[in-house]
Amino acid sequence: MTTFVDRVELHVAAGSGGHGCASVHREKFKPLGGPDGGNGGRGGDVILTVDQSVTTLLDYHHSPHRKATNGKPGEGGNRSGKDGQDLVLPVPDGTVVLDKAGNVLADLVGHGTSFVAAQGGRGGLGNAALASARRKAPGFALLGEPGDLQDVVLELKTVADVALVGYPSAGKSSLISVLSAAKPKIADYPFTTLVPNLGVVTAGSTVYTIADVPGLIPGASQGRGLGLEFLRHVERCSVLVHVLDTATLESDRDPLSDLDIIEEELRQYGGLGDRPRVVVLNKIDVPDGKDLAEMVRPELEERGYRVFEASAVAHLGLRELSFALAELVAGARAARPKEEATRIVIRPKAVDDTGFTVTREEDGLFRVRGEKPERWVRQTDFNNDEAVGYLADRLGRLGVEEQLVKAGARSGDGVAIGPEDNAVVFDWEPSMMAGAEMLGRRGEDHRFEAPRPAAQRRRDRQAERDEADEEFEGFDPF
Secondary structure, three states: OOOOOOEEEEEEEOOOOOOOOOOEOOEOOEOOOOEOOOOOOOOOOEEEEEOOOOOOOHHHHHOOEEEOOOOOOOEOOOEOOOOOOOEEEEEOOOEEEEEOOOOEEEEEOOOOOEEEEEOOOOOOOOHHHHOOOOOOOOOOOOOOOOOOEEEEEEEEOOOOOEEEEOOOOOOHHHHHHHHOOOOOOOOOOOOOOOOOEEEEEEEOOEEEEEEEOOOOOOOHHHOOOOHHHHHHHHOOOOEEEEEEEOOOOOOOOOHHHHHHHHHHHHHHHOOOOOOOEEEEEEOOOOHHHHHHHHHHHHHHHHOOOEEEEOEOOOOEOHHHHHHHHHHHHHHHHHHOOOOOOOEEOOOOOOOOOOOOEEEEOOOOOEEEEOHHHHHHHHOOOOOOHHHHHHHHHHHHHHOHHHHHHHOOOOOOOEEEEOOOOOOEEEEOOHHHHHOHHHHOOOOOOHHHOOOOOHHHHHHHHHHHHHHHHHHHOOOOOO
16 A cells, blocks of 8 residues: 655646626616626635645545635625635645646745645626626626646655665665654665655754655666655755665675765766765674775775764764764755745746737638637627627727738638637627627617606507508508
8 A cells, every 4th residue: 555655646626716697786666776796706726835744645646636616606786706715735845846748837845835736717797897887787797717727746855954875775764763763664675665764863953854765776867666766855955875785795786886876876867966975884783894894984085975884773873973964964054045935937928928819720710819818708608699799899909800800811711719629719700899780789788778758658659550550551452
């Protein structure tokens, strides 16, 4: 059964906005008191928030589909719909959010930092909000927008000050168990550690975190073994500790060759060249291990490494090691900026962005793409002529009509607004910009026309009868 997950694909859906309401105020002695339809509520967002109590992405591995609640529709009496509730998803400290193409969207570090993974849809405007001096009685309302649908990849990069690297069975888990209160699984066979273990070490006044990175073997940076899955956990560390086995039973291995192989894997992975290195010659409680440590130590020091001899079993050399690591961690923290803010990638629009584009496709179809026209299409009730005419006027004011003419569109050409998989397609007419001619007195409700006086109604009925009598004068059925 999976107990640790550090990479998942998450499918999130924000809530849709509630529809606006088309309503007419009615009360005694004032049956048509004007539009009073309320706006729809906003859909809930999906928000990723760092929670220190969460250490794994296991919950999202089992339940990768998450959805926020929808906004409620507006009601008459100028009552707006209730907003949808935001869905807050806790993630571990050090979670990186990427899109499916691998682009970084956010790097979440620090308790409480958050990122909106999916934006809730806007609520539709009711007819009260759409009323104006020219449109005193709208007989329509706008639909709520659907919420964003996003597929994001979450990668956990452990936030640790010190990372222990080395061959399987080099003693990394044993060291972390005696340096901290962590209780990792320990055994004398390869790949005992299948997940990174994290512990907290106190050395004098300095408290730091230490993690062991499992599975580093030759070829790990190219995907061999388990190393590639966990190399990302050393990216945030301040200090790298090479744990070298001085009592290995394998004849083709020795501490120096182990060090060279691990360093080559780290080099190929990249991004770790500036981290200070410390070498720990482990298992000196074994007689042959002590002799081998004394033999290779001078050469390691010639290479510039700070070398410590230790034994997790006999608790030898641990105090010196812990205080030396604390000194390096304190130095790295002092050199770090005071505040490490969450890195969120923002892609601003160009200064000369008109808000939409018009392109002609191979089949002769003209496609309009842009945030505003696509949003307006989503908000339009195409079963209501007034709403369609309102959309036509909005597109005309935006300049879509003008751009279609420049692109070579002619009467009867097909025009699509939106992406290929979800577009509204219609036959374009140049008169669309002045859609009032097609739809009559758009934006006015005939129910609000002033009633005719009784005398005028009688005169109108008499005129209709006189006209009918004139038609039958001289009519001979034979």
